[in-house]
Amino acid sequence: IELEYLDGVLQADGKNYHAWSHRQCLVQLMAAGTADTDIWKNELTATQKLLEQDVRNNSAWNHRWFVIHQANNREANMTAATELSTEIDFVRQQMQLDVYNESSCRYFVALLKEQCTVNDIAQIQLPTLLELSEVPDDAAAFWSTVVDLYEQIHDYGPAKTLLQTKLTKIDPIRQNYWNWRLQQLTIKEEEKQAQAQS
Amino acid sequence: FFVDFSSLPVSQREHLRECGLLDEDSLDVRLLVEKHVGYLQQTWSSERNLKMSFVSLDASRPWMLYWALHACDLLNHTLPDEDCQRILNTLQACWTNITETMGGFGGGISQMPHAATTYAAVLSLCILASHSQEKEFAKEALQYLKQIREPLFRWMVTLREEKAVKTGVAIRMHHDGEMDVRASYCVVTVAKLLGLQKPELTNGLADYLISCQTYEGGFGGEPWAEAHGGYAFCATACLFMLNQLQNSNLPALTQWLTARQMSYEGGFSGRSNKLVDGCYSFWQGGAVAIVSAAHANIESNHESHRMKDGADIDPWL
Numbered sequence A: 001i002e003l004e005y006l007d008g009v010l011q012a013d014g015k016n017y018h019a020w021s022h023r024q025c026l027v028q029l030m031a032a033g034t035a036d037t038d039i040w041k042n043e044l045t046a047t048q049k050l051l052e053q054d055v056r057n058n059s060a061w062n063h064r065w066f067v068i069h070q071a072n073n074r075e076a077n078m079t080a081a082t083e084l085s086t087e088i089d090f091v092r093q094q095m096q097l098d099v100y101n102e103s104s105c106r107y108f109v110a111l112l113k114e115q116c117t118v119n120d121i122a123q124i125q126l127p128t129l130l131e132l133s134e135v136p137d138d139a140a141a142f143w144s145t146v147v148d149l150y151e152q153i154h155d156y157g158p159a160k161t162l163l164q165t166k167l168t169k170i171d172p173i174r175q176n177y178w179n180w181r182l183q184q185l186t187i188k189e190e191e192k193q194a195q196a197q198s
Numbered sequence B: 001f002f003v004d005f006s007s008l009p010v011s012q013r014e015h016l017r018e019c020g021l022l023d024e025d026s027l028d029v030r031l032l033v034e035k036h037v038g039y040l041q042q043t044w045s046s047e048r049n050l051k052m053s054f055v056s057l058d059a060s061r062p063w064m065l066y067w068a069l070h071a072c073d074l075l076n077h078t079l080p081d082e083d084c085q086r087i088l089n090t091l092q093a094c095w096t097n098i099t100e101t102m103g104g105f106g107g108g109i110s111q112m113p114h115a116a117t118t119y120a121a122v123l124s125l126c127i128l129a130s131h132s133q134e135k136e137f138a139k140e141a142l143q144y145l146k147q148i149r150e151p152l153f154r155w156m157v158t159l160r161e162e163k164a165v166k167t168g169v170a171i172r173m174h175h176d177g178e179m180d181v182r183a184s185y186c187v188v189t190v191a192k193l194l195g196l197q198k199p200e201l202t203n204g205l206a207d208y209l210i211s212c213q214t215y216e217g218g219f220g221g222e223p224w225a226e227a228h229g230g231y232a233f234c235a236t237a238c239l240f241m242l243n244q245l246q247n248s249n250l251p252a253l254t255q256w257l258t259a260r261q262m263s264y265e266g267g268f269s270g271r272s273n274k275l276v277d278g279c280y281s282f283w284q285g286g287a288v289a290i291v292s293a294a295h296a297n298i299e300s301n302h303e304s305h306r307m308k309d310g311a312d313i314d315p316w317l
Helices: A002-012 A017-032 A038-053 A058-068 A084-097 A102-115 A118-130 A140-152 A156-170 A172-197 B010-018 B033-043 B052-057 B061-074 B081-093 B115-129 B136-157 B181-193 B205-210 B229-241 B250-259 B279-300 B303-310
Strands: B095-097 B103-105
Touching: A002 A017, A002 A038, A017 A038, A017 A058, A038 A058, A058 A102, A084 A102, A084 A118, A102 A118, A102 A140, A118 A140, A140 A156, A140 A172, A156 A172, A172 B250, B033 B061, B052 B061, B061 B081, B061 B115, B081 B095, B081 B115, B081 B136, B103 B115, B103 B136, B115 B136, B115 B181, B136 B181, B181 B205, B181 B229, B205 B229, B229 B250, B229 B279, B250 B279
Parallel strands: none
Antiparallel strands: B095 B103
């Protein structure tokens, strides 16, 4: 009943920080009292409803991260709410709906970095992502995601190219930051080459 | 959105000058200091009073005083001595003893001690005490701070919460009150200013704060809560004071912070996909300044600098 009440509140104000805080507290209490995993599946469905209404509701995305991690630890334990591959596919779909959406893109990067091996990302996830059709050059959220994933798999060349040709140009307010990333990647590149030689 | 003043018609430039917003001889924007001070006066002066609606801030009187004192300090405006004395008296009136040996500042007379109002009161007292010691109120303010430091320490230690948290130690805003990163920030700031940064108070705080960092890179108010500018500032500043910021995910924090600047307005948003607001120029802008310092510390590897931040300064206890 309390959850229904919260549903009502969040329909009116989908990003109310206190409502979400209360919801997380409540859900943890309810889950602690039972071995039943329905609560986590239901919570996942609740976030999906909100995301269907507004794919940019960052609070809903944040709650989803909480749900798939069952609020237990920093490692995902997704068998209660969903499977990893299902979740990755879901997020990629949401990204396709709006490639400018920071919420879905950041969630995607974080999920892959935490859950997938370098091989996974290099062989499957990154290529699949790059198959998304007609991503505009100025979709900073999307391209910064690609940069982060290239960095994660230690493929510094393409990451640097993206920074030089796209991000420093289409996102000038963050120019200093993108240039700093370029520097960092160059350092990593040099370290990698030094290691390869030794 | 931003207009180059040199491209404005002369009549518009003159109008801006008449309003006092533009310098007489150059195109520099001027801060209307006198008007800001006039506005702030509402909080302490008999000449100009707060509107009735401010009754809602009756539990925040140290805050009103702090905002006014701090703003005047930044604007380089000195209050008359009598006003400073009256402010000091009000702050002292906000002190409540819990027992003979411990207490803190509440939002008003006889109100229970609270971490936020204690933060505001102590910072206000520091501003007053930092005036020339030849001034009676400054001398009294410093004396008073020395007097309350031990009871404050005892009270702040009782705000620690170990059992109800999974990672580290949280701080409550008041006895039986909510736990979130604001409380850690308020308590550690007060501790640092008064030379009270001891393990008995600060042990475990960093672990809790770091557990509040989200997948986005910013910090939420409590573990798993959404990354938010206000909480990001509190966590970042507190971790920096504890010399532990480098143990958080600094690259992720850096990225989230820079992403918070809006390209259209130039200001900061508090969370992803939410709107820009002036207050975040402080929360997020301030966090940026601290993160820059942390990066500089790492890059220059200044051992002496780290020692200064982490050492327990203990001149009086």
